[in-house]
Amino acid sequence: MLKFGKTRKVAAGFLVTIVVLVAFISISTQRRCDAQGGKEYEYIGLLTDVMMIVKKSYVEEVDSKKLIYGAINGMLTALDPHSSFMSPETFKEMKIDTKGAFGGLGIEISIKDGILTVISPIEDTPAQRAGIKAGDQILRIDERFTKDLTITDAVKRMRGPKGTAVILTIMRDGFEKPKEFKLVRDIIQVKSVKSRLLESGYGYVRIAQFQERTDEDLSKALKTLVEENKGKQLAGLVLDLRNDPGGLLDQAVRVSDHFVESGKMIVYTEGRDKESRMQFTSSSRTKEPNYPLVVLINGGSASASEIVAGALQDHKRAIVMGTQSFGKGSVQTIIPLSDDSGLRLTTARYYTPKGRSIQAKGITPDIVVEQLELPKESSRRESMMIREKDLENHFEGGEEEKPAERKADPKDQKGERKPVDPLKADYQVMRALDLLKGWEIMKQMGPGKP
Structure with missing residues (x-):
């Protein structure tokens, strides 16, 4: 009982300190608020009242630090999706993130239309390998619905020790209903x-x-x-x-x-x-x-x-x-x-x-240019297309040039296909390359040339 009594006294003393501090802020800002025609000091008093009620009447004893952190976080969350409060642990992780190494899933998130939304998965991370895409809506993280989660809370839930799993419930355009994606956390090393x-x-x-x-x-x-x-x-x-x-x-x-x-x-x-x-x-x-x-x-x-x-x-x-x-x-x-x-x-x-x-x-x-999947069998399909020379009674085009050396089959000697170059199979990259080539051709032609 003595220990409990001391705890209550310390907590009460801490609360009194908070009340005195808030009261001091209220008094010091009251004149400025009155000059601006505002009533900020009244709202600060309201915050003090709520804290006192919670400390006195909540079903369990509440850590004052947790209350203050929660109040600050709620204040910032009410502003916009990107303003947030970072605890010392989260703030430390944020500074590590900008250096390019952190633990988790490798996913950048935001809140769009009130829904936790993927901005993009980071390249070569668990999120990308699991098939998470930009625009995906994250409805649940494990068993926790994300509707009332802040970005900071969501990040905390997705971070964790390497090798541990987390299940994201995703809704995406084209899905008839939400789907679950199981991701295994890893140390994310982002090569910029x-x-x-x-x-x-x-x-x-x-x-x-x-x-x-x-x-x-x-x-x-x-x-x-x-x-x-x-x-x-x-x-x-x-x-x-x-x-x-x-x-x-x-x-x-x-x-x-x-x-x-x-x-x-x-x-x-x-x-x-x-x-x-x-x-x-x-x-x-x-x-x-x-x-x-x-x-x-x-x-x-x-x-x-x-x-x-x-x-x-x-x-x-x-x-x-x-x-x-x-x-x-x-x-x-x-x-x-x-x-x-x-x-x-x-x-x-x-x-x-x-x-x-x-x-x-x-x-x-x-x-x-929308992203499209290039057909993997394009060369085979092309070889099956009918051309002029395949038509009956076609006429020749004159003296033939020396035939070009036949290109090697894409299969090696063991009959296995060589790995496909991912950029060569990237439709948008290939269209960008085509544009660059066309640019160069037009430059070489110059004005007045056919």
Whole structure:
């Protein structure tokens, strides 16, 4: 009983401290609130009343820290889907995320129309391998319905030790009813930039997420592509931002800076505070040659990836191809708090160089290309098509040229098919490559040429 009594006294003392603190805030802000015609101090008093009632009458004893954290989180959740309170543990994980290594499923989420929605699965993660797609609605995480979950709560439930399983109940366009997807958690190592040559002269760069080293990694990738192209400058480049959920604003600016002429606007932000009104322009550093550039986007391209696509589109530096992007055009500022917790607070909207707001609209591609599945047996089907030479009584085309050397069968000596190049089977990438080739042909023809 003595221990219980001491606990009650400590709790009561803590509550008195809170009440005194809130009362002090109320008094100090009352004059300012009255001058503005507001009644904020009355609402602060209401919060104090509710806390006292809960502490006194709730069926179980409540941790005051839990109450305060919950009140702050509820306050921020009422603002928009992206503002949130981060406990010390969550805040620490957030800082790790931007460095490109974290534990979980590899999935970027948001709240859209009140429903927990996938922005995009991160490349080569449990989420992508399980078949999770951008736009999927997550109705349940294990047995917990997500309707009343904040993004922070949802992330906590999906994170966990490597090797443990979680079941997501997903609703998707085309589904008659929700389906369950079983995912096994893993340590997520996100490689921000991947690159390769599609063909001689034509490069491909994929940015999966904008992290602390993205700009540095992109510089290395572009240099490597030239080396792989036998030291010759590229004839064209595909910049793939599909399913890139965004990340760090400064890295989006630096990526755009590789391609945008010096002194040109890349993005600007507008907010209520002077500190949230910023302009970002291209620097005077060495730029990439003015080769043709195609940027690929889709419904999983959000935030920082939309900044890059919008800047290159507005300056006519690139053709944007694919499908409408996600439409996250708001800036979140991370504010550390005294107990190592933090706030993620929406402080501004960002705009493309021509003043377009992307919020809830997204980037519209210059050329809309839906993703299609390329037929795996296309070469076989093509060989079965009837041609002129197969028609009865066809006439010859004159002296025949030396027949080309027959290409090797796609099967090896053991009769097994060679693995299919995933990019060669990617319809949108192949259409981007076709556009780059056509661009080069038109340039070579020049004005007045047939």
